[in-house]
Amino acid sequence: MSxxxxxxxxxxxxxxxxxxxxxxxxxxxxxxxxxxxxxNLILNCHxxxxxxxxxxxxxxxxxxxxxxxxxxxxxxxxxxxTLTLYIAMFERDYDEPLAFQREYATRLSHWQxxxxxxxx
Amino acid sequence: xATIAAVIASTHHPFYLxxxxxxxxxxxxxxxxxxxxxxxxxxxxxxxxPDILVMVGSDHFHQLWLDxxxxxxxxxxxxxxxxxxxxxxxFGLPRMVLRGNEExxxxxxxxxxxxxxDLAFSNELRVDHSITCPIITxxxxxxxxxxxxxTNIFAPPMPQPSRFVALGQxxxxxxxxxxxxxxxxxxxxxxxxxxxxxxxxxxxxxxxxEFDRKAVEWIxxxxxxxxxxxxxxxxxxxxxxxTHGFMDFMLMMGVAGENVPADYAxxxxxxxxxxxxxxxxxxxxxxxxxx
Numbered sequence: 063m064s065x066x067x068x069x070x071x072x073x074x075x076x077x078x079x080x081x082x083x084x085x086x087x088x089x090x091x092x093x094x095x096x097x098x099x100x101x102n103l104i105l106n107c108h109x110x111x112x113x114x115x116x117x118x119x120x121x122x123x124x125x126x127x128x129x130x131x132x133x134x135x136x137x138x139x140x141x142x143x144t145l146t147l148y149i150a151m152f153e154r155d156y157d158e159p160l161a162f163q164r165e166y167a168t169r170l171s172h173w174q175x176x177x178x179x180x181x182x
Numbered sequence: 183x184a185t186i187a188a189v190i191a192s193t194h195h196p197f198y199l200x201x202x203x204x205x206x207x208x209x210x211x212x213x214x215x216x217x218x219x220x221x222x223x224x225x226x227x228x229x230x231x232p233d234i235l236v237m238v239g240s241d242h243f244h245q246l247w248l249d250x251x252x253x254x255x256x257x258x259x260x261x262x263x264x265x266x267x268x269x270x271x272x273f274g275l276p277r278m279v280l281r282g283n284e285e286x287x288x289x290x291x292x293x294x295x296x297x298x299x300d301l302a303f304s305n306e307l308r309v310d311h312s313i314t315c316p317i318i319t320x321x322x323x324x325x326x327x328x329x330x331x332x333t334n335i336f337a338p339p340m341p342q343p344s345r346f347v348a349l350g351q352x353x354x355x356x357x358x359x360x361x362x363x364x365x366x367x368x369x370x371x372x373x374x375x376x377x378x379x380x381x382x383x384x385x386x387x388x389x390x391x392e393f394d395r396k397a398v399e400w401i402x403x404x405x406x407x408x409x410x411x412x413x414x415x416x417x418x419x420x421x422x423x424x425t426h427g428f429m430d431f432m433l434m435m436g437v438a439g440e441n442v443p444a445d446y447a448x449x450x451x452x453x454x455x456x457x458x459x460x461x462x463x464x465x466x467x468x469x470x471x472x473x
Contacts, residue, residue, distance in 0.1 A: 066248055073243055076268055105247060141379025141423055142336070143243060150271060160453075163384040170381040177380060177423055181338040182248055 065138045066182045067116050071096055071126060072134075072143035074105070076150065086151040090127040097123065132169050138178040184357055187365040188230035189462040191401060191434035192223070194239070194315035194371035195455065196273035212452060219450055219459065220319045226446045226461035227320045230367055234283050235321065236290075236357065238331045238370030238433055239312030244268075245304075246332065252302035253341045254349060256294070257309070257330035258287035264309045264317075278314055283327040286360065290329065293356045299349055307332075316371050333433065335372065335426040343413050346429040347406060350436025368437050372430030374398070374456045375421035382422060384454050390421035394449075394456040401431055401460050402447040406440045438462045 071093070075081040085092040102113040118126070125133035129151075134144045145166065153162045201210050202217045244266045246252060264278040287303075294301045309330050317324050331353070334340050350370075357366050374397050375390035382389040400409040409432055418425045438444070439462075446461035 069248060073247065077244075077266065079267060079271075105249060135379065140243070140337075143379075145379035145383070146268060146272065150268065160384050166379075167381050167383045167385075173381050175420060177419070 063119060063137065064116065064122060065140075065180065067101060067118060068122055068126070068134065068137060068139040069143055069182065070101070070116075072139060072147050074100060076143065076147040082147065082150050085147075089129050093118075093123060093126045131166065135170055135173070136178055138180050140180050140182075141177075184360040184362045185365045186354070186357055186368060186464045187232045188227055188367040188369075189354075189434065189438045189464060190227060190316075190320065190367060190369040191431055191438070191458075191460045192316055192319070192369070192371045193373055193455065193457045193459075194312050195452070195457055196269065196275065196311045196315055198315065199276075199318050200274045212450075216450060216452070216457070219448055219457075223446070223448060223459040223461070224320050224322075227367060227369075230463065231365055232326060232367035233364040234286060234329065234366045235317075235326050236286070236329045236331060236353065236366060236368045237309075237313045237316065238333065238353075238368070238430055239309070239316075240333050240335045240372075240427065240430060242310055242312065242336065244310045245308050246334075248337060251334060251337050252332070253334045254299060255302040255304055255307075255332040256287055256291050257282065257304050257307040257332070258284055258291060259305050259307055260284055262307055262309050262313075262328065262330060264314045266308065266310055269311050273311065275311055275314060275318075278317070278324060280309070280313075280317065280324060281327040283329055286357075286362075286364075286366070287329045289360055290331075290353070290356055293359075294349075294352060297352050297356070299352060312371055316369050320369065331370075333430055335429050338415075340415060340426060340429070342415060343418075343429050343432050344410055346433040347410065347436035350433040350438075353433075354437045354439070368434075370430050370434040370437070372434075373424060373427030374431075374458060376424040376427060376455050377422035378424040380423045386453055387451055388422070388454070388456045390425075391451075391456070393421035393425070394458075397428060397431070398447070398449055398456075398458050401435060401458065402444045404435060404438055404440055404442040404444070406432075406435050409435065434460075439464075
C-alpha cells in the first residue's frame with residue numbers, strides 16, 4: 063500500500079488549477095496519465111532524476127479513479143489533502159454553504175476511533 | 183537586550199476574512215460578534231508597539247512535503263511571499279508579501295541549534311494561512327517584519343508535545359537574550375479540537391467541546407503540568423483528527439511561561455471549531471513595559 067503516493071497525487075493535483083479541473087472531468091484518465099508520467103517525479107529535483115519504484119495498488123487506483131473519498135479515508139490518505147481537493151472539485155455543485163462538507167462527513171459517519179492510520 | 187513586547191496565542195480560522203468582509207445577505211449571523219472580538223484582540227498587540235513579529239505556524243502541505251519534511255523550521259529570508267492558490271480558491275485569502283528580519287532569523291537558528299534543537303531553515307519560504315491569518319486579524323496593515331517558525335503538526339511522525347513546549351521556552355529565552363533594542367512580539371497559532379476530512383467535520387461546534395473547555399483553561403492559566411499530563415501524540419486523535427495543531431498552543435504556553443496567567447483571554451464558539459485568543463505581557467502592565 064502506498065499512502066505516500068496517494069498523498070502525492072492529491073497534493074500535486076490540488077495545487078494546480080488545470081489539474082483540478084482535469085481530475086474532476088476525467089478522473090480515470092487523469093489518474094492513468096498521472097501514474098504513468100508524474101508519479102515518479104521527485105518534486106524538488108531536475109526532471110531527469112526520477113524515482114523508479116512508485117506505483118498505485120489496484121484499490122488505490124480504483125478509489126482515485128472513482129472519486130471515492132470514503133475509500134481514500136479508509137486507505138489512510140491524508141484527510142486534509144483529500145478534503146481540500148474534493149472541496150475544490152465538488153463544493154460548486156451544492157447550493158447551500160458547507161452542504162458538500164456535511165455530506166462528506168455523513169458518508170464517513172460509519173467510522174469510529176481509531177481512524178485508519180495516516181502515517182507514511 | 184530585546185524586549186518581548188507581547189506573547190500571543192490564537193486559533194487561525196481561514197474563513198475570518200471572508201466572514202468579516204461579507205455584507206448584506208452574504209454576511210453570516212455570527213460575523214459581527216466575531217469581528218468585534220478580533221478587533222478587541224488586535225488592540226492587545228497594537229498597544230504593545232512591536233517592531234518585529236516572530237510568527238509560529240505550520241505549513242499545510244504547501245511548500246513542505248513528505249519527501250523532505252522538517253519537524254521545526256525557521257525562515258531566514260528578506261521577504262516572504264504569502265498564501266497559495268488553493269487558499270485563494272477555498273478561503274478567499276489574498277496574495278500577500280511580508281518583510282523578513284534576517285538578523286533575528288539567523289540569531290534564532292544559531293542559538294537554537296546550539297541549544298539542542300536541530301532546526302531546519304529556508305531561504306525562500308512562501309508562508310501560508312497559519313501565518314497570514316494572524317497577520318490579517320492582529321496586524322492587517324502587514325507592515326512589520328516577521329520571522330516565521332514552522333512546526334510539524336500535520337504529518338506523522340511528529341515531535342512530542344513536550345518538545346513543542348521546550349522549543350517555546352527556548353524561543354522565549356533566546357529572544358530575551360538577543361542583543362538588540364527591538365520590541366519583539368511572539369505570536370503563534372494553532373487549533374483547539376478540530377476535525378478535517380473525517381466524520382466529525384463541520385459540525386455546529388468543534389468536535390470536542392469538553393476538550394476545548396479544558397484546553398482554554400490550561401492556556402489561560404499557564405497550566406503546562408496538566409496539559410502535558412493529559413496530552414500525548416496518541417491522545418490528540420480523540421478530540422478530532424486535526425487536533426495536533428493544539429501543540430502549537432503548547433509551544434506558546436512554553437513561551438508564555440508555566441503558571442503565568444494570560445493578561446487577556448477570550449473565546450468564541452463557532453461552527454466547526456472554537457476560536458480562542460490569548461495575550462501575555464511579560465513585562466507587566468497592559469501594553470508592555472509601563473511597569
